[in-house]
Amino acid sequence: MKNEPQTTLKADRDVGAARNGIVVRFSGDSGDGVQLAGLQFARSAQQAGAELMTLPEFPAEIRAPAGTVFGVSAYQVHFGEQEVLTPGDEADVLVAFNPAAFITNIGFLRSGGTVVYDEDSFDERAFKKAGIEDNPVQPDGHYRAIPVAISKRTLEAVEEFDLGRKAALRAKNFWALGFTLWLCGQSTETALAWIERRFAAEPDIGAANAAALKAGHAYGETHEIELPDIFEPVAPMATPDTSRLVSGTQTMALGLLAAGTLLQRPAFYCSYPITPASALLHELAKFRSGVRTFQAEDEIAAVSAAIGASYAGGIGVTASSGPGLSLKTEAIGLAVAAEIPLIVIDIQRAGPSTGMPTKPEQSDLSMAVLGRHGEAPVVVLAPSTPADCFTMMIDAARIATTSMTPVIVLSDAFLANAVTEWTAPDLEELKARMPPAPVSLSNGTGGNWFDRDVETLARPWTPPGTPDRMHRIGGLEKDAGTGDISYDPANHQRMTDLRAEKVAKARTELTPPLSLHGAEDGDLLAIGWGSTYGAVRRAVDRLNEAGHRVGHLHLRQLWPLPDGLETIFARYNRLICAELNSGQLTAILRSTYLAPVAPVVQTTGRPFMVSDLQALFAAQLGETAS
Amino acid sequence: MNVGLSPKDFASDQEVRWCPGCGDYAILKGVRAALAKIGRAPQDVVFVSGIGCAARFPYYVASYGFHTIHGRAPAVATGVKLANPDLDVWVVGGDGDFLSIGGNHLLHTLRRDVDLNLLLINNAIYGLTKGQYSPTSHVGTVSPSSPRGSLEAPVNAGLFALGAGASFFARTVDFLQDHLPDIMVRAQAHRGASLVEVLQNCIIYNDGVFSKVTSKADAAQNAVRLVHGEPILIGSETGRGLVFDEASCRFRVAEIGRDCPPEGIARHDETNLPRAMALAALQDEDGPEILGVIYCRPEGTARPGLSAIEATPLMDEAELATHMAGPRAARGGGKPALIP
Helix, strand or coil: CCCCCCEEECCCCCCHHHCCCEEEEEEEEHHHCHHHHHHHHHHHHHHCCCEEEEEEECCCCCCCCCCCHHHEEEEEEEEECCCCCCCCCCEEEEEECCHHHHHHHHHHEEEEEEEEEEHHHCCHHHHHHCCCCCCCCCCCCCEEEEEECHHHHHHHHCHHHCCCHHHHHCCHHHHHHHHHHHHCCCCCHHHHHHHHHHCCCCHHHHHHHHHHHHHHHHHHHHCCCCCCCCEEECCCCCCCCCEEEEEHHHHHHHHHHHHHHHHCCCEEEEECCCCCCHHHHHHHHCCCCCEEEEECCCHHHHHHHHHHHHHCCCEEEEEECHHHHHHHHHHHHHHHHHCCCEEEEEEECECCCCCECCCCCCCCHHHHHHCCCCCCCCEEECCCCHHHHHHHHHHHHHHHHHHCCEEEEEEEHHHHHCEEEEECCCHHHHHHHCCCCCHHHHCCCCCCCCCCCCCCCCCCCCCCCCCCCCCEEECCCECCCCCCECCCHHHHHHHHHHHHHHHHHHHHCCCCCEEEEECCCEEEEEEEEHHHHHHHHHHHHHHHHCCCCEEEEEECEEECCCCCHHHHHHCEEEEEEEECCCCHHHHHHHHHHCCCEEEEECCCCCCCCHHHHHHHHHHHHHHHHC | CCCCCCHHHHECCCCCCCCCCCHHHHHHHHHHHHHHHHCCCHHHEEEEECCCCHHHHHHHECCEEEECCCCCHHHHHHHHHHHCCCCEEEEEEEHHHHHHHCHHHHHHHHHHCCCCEEEEEECCEECCCCCEECCCCCCCCCECCECCCCCCCCCCHHHHHHHHCCCEEEEEECCCCCCHHHHHHHHHHCCCCEEEEEECCCCCCCCCCCHHHCCHHHHHHHEEECCCCCECEECCCCCEEEEEECCCCEEEEEEECCCECHHHCCECCCCCHHHHHHHHHHHHCCCCEEEEEEEECCCCCCCCCCHHHHCCCCCCHHHHHHHHHCHHHHCCCCCCCCCC
16 A cells, blocks of 8 residues: 555646645445545545644534435545645545535535535435436536445445444445545555544444545456546655644644633633534533543533632633624623723624624624623624634633633634644743743732732732732722722723723734735735635635735734724725625724725625636726726 | 631732621621631632622622522532632622522522522612612512502512522521531532521611511510520520421421420421421511521431532543544544445
8 A cells, every 4th residue: 555656646737836736525324434535534644744624514413314415514625745725625535425516516516626525325216305307417527427426435444344234334424435445545544543543442333434536446456446636646755754734623622722821811611502603612621631521511501600700810711602692792782881801702703693603704793892881892803714713712711811811712613624734833832822821920019909000001910829819809899090980980980991001912922923925015905804814825825826915914913903003004096805794894994994995795604716706806906007 | 728817818909899787898808717617718708699789799709709690600619619619609689680690590590409508688678779679579569569558478588599499598697706617618618519597787778678687676575596405495595486386387486484385496407308398487487587497418328519520530542532533433433335
């Protein structure tokens, strides 16, 4: 196996440097093991030295009736040699386990792409379940179809294990994985090693899955299948040794662990199950040290317990998705009023209300920035990549404890689930990001317990148990001098101003608060935030390659807005803001800077496609030119 | 244990702002006395409250205090305790706080058996919002929001708590200074969530609602002061007590000598859950007011509570580095040699 020829893609084969890598999309029933096949494909590619990003797409239903279109689950992997920043607009290869998967996913296959489908699952009965009359595979030149009897071949491959038909068919995802790995020039070694570890306790199942995987790969080798034009043999790829595959959820969990370890204070993660934020609770609950996880009775209890933990000297963290953030807002107001460090993570999903729970959207920004009663400013941050999720947790913990403020971190269903390769940063470097003890813990000695730090304007963090600093605090307005309850009109004005100024001062705490790529001045500035980073960046790259002068400004810090934005804005003829909502950051930028920012928005429950953004940006350029 | 603490050591410098004659003054006095008796250093004591008249309590105790939001105090206190289990954490709320807006949190706090001392200050009315009927108001309570009398059956706090799995439930009355502090001491000593219902008279909006125990004279006639292992007698020298009717699983009032011999009076067993529930159920009837420790989970049957969470250690840098490097590094391998 080690001597088999390695193949890879012809880089940038169709549209110059704009195209990068191969996109493979697996699709099938929720119970078909599509997510597993996709993830194992990604692992294999990563182990071979590829860069990648994935897009898991699955329904909210756990096991919708088999064969129906609403039970279809898909997993897209974009891998290549160069910096891969998106999961890919369209698939080069689509694997479809049944007709329902075929009809719901064929639209994601690029023109001229290859579809591999399980012909055993394409019969009248399956068509009926999918709600169609005839075989949907109608090669007409737009795609190349490779029918393979995946079910039958899987049964043959695992026959010797006597699993019974139903159990044997469960291995078909591994058969398809093996075949797809062959199709994309990848070896089965990584997947085989994983199977061996994963099924160590069930060696028969493991052996059957391994047999299916090998059979799928061998089928490709031994049958005359014309390879798609994107593949050609090349020299082995360079293999970086330190990277690993991670999702945004995993890096966020590791970031919280790092924050607690660096601050030497227990991180207290408190949440209530909600899709897609629950995965973070699952990830953190695995650890036996460094983080205390608490599954609360509801969203309100989750944030309240986190506030209690911070009040008592821990790092209180709560996470949820949109509906949960709505429930937490009153308590976040308490954390503003009582000046309690708090990290609130919102894994945004398509709303309003229950909306589309497994689909990404960026539509909670207005709620995060403005959605509280009273004048209640908080810090709002947004990581842009899974790697950024890691450092942002450390930054959030530092800002929350330094400025004694809630920090809301906006991720989304795409960023949380997308998998990419990641090299863990050096611990010593991280220490520079985090002071050994928050300033707020040490600046309260002498004077009143409510005396503010002159730099940060934060009140001291004096947890219960601290001698001689006993005090009472709460949601009632406090006297700016003593911290006692006050209804004095002038004092309320002063405290309102102080809270705003304190949060405003935190604007210089995040390094860097933004990233700027592409042209430093010119025709157009594309502004983005959060998980759209890769798509906006690529669209801007393509326009610049086509001779335009376009910049890409990506904000990591959404409130308070970073310094210097006006200066950047002034260098471009036109400003646009791309976001997965109806223009929420656009509205904030317009009202803050009176800047003529035009929205480029989408609420489809999917990430932006690079090609869509490219076209929309180009349209803006056209208007400028005319 | 600090020796020589007095109730004054727990009096904060804040001006108390309850209505003159409010039962909360007496509760505050009794709790300060209990705190002195318990003897924890004030800096290790935390009072957490929600919203309402009772929730102003933390401002008046010279310890750490956190006045939070309506109904959520048990959840906040859970976080406090989990972050620092060494603290002595008290939660103060009213009937609206604990049994209406925060009912869910009380249910789960009791079920989890977090080591908190929960004071339910029950005056059967919403005082701070000017007198609406509350979840513990008697049916027919006339109030601004129920001018023709309230329609809803009240919550029985004891049955709610015991049904939720409370490991400690006691009841006392605001002005009984020879009873309330001792109950507080018992509640604090109990490992696990201890709920104390304090019957409190709201002189403005619901004066005399607990008519059986509005005055010392009333209490002498109508109150049972439970003592573990002792006969359950009503008032002082009334010649009445409670007998337990096995057939109906209920306590009923008996006149000693006429209805039963002296030894026929039931003895209180605070570790007996069904009997405790039968005692709690009496609140809904025209019987005596049951005070004292109604239920305390037997010794040696402690549930683990959330102690495993409290005990989670910090992570050291070496372990963090291992987790950051990932499972592959943890297995001791680099990349599998795919390429010769």
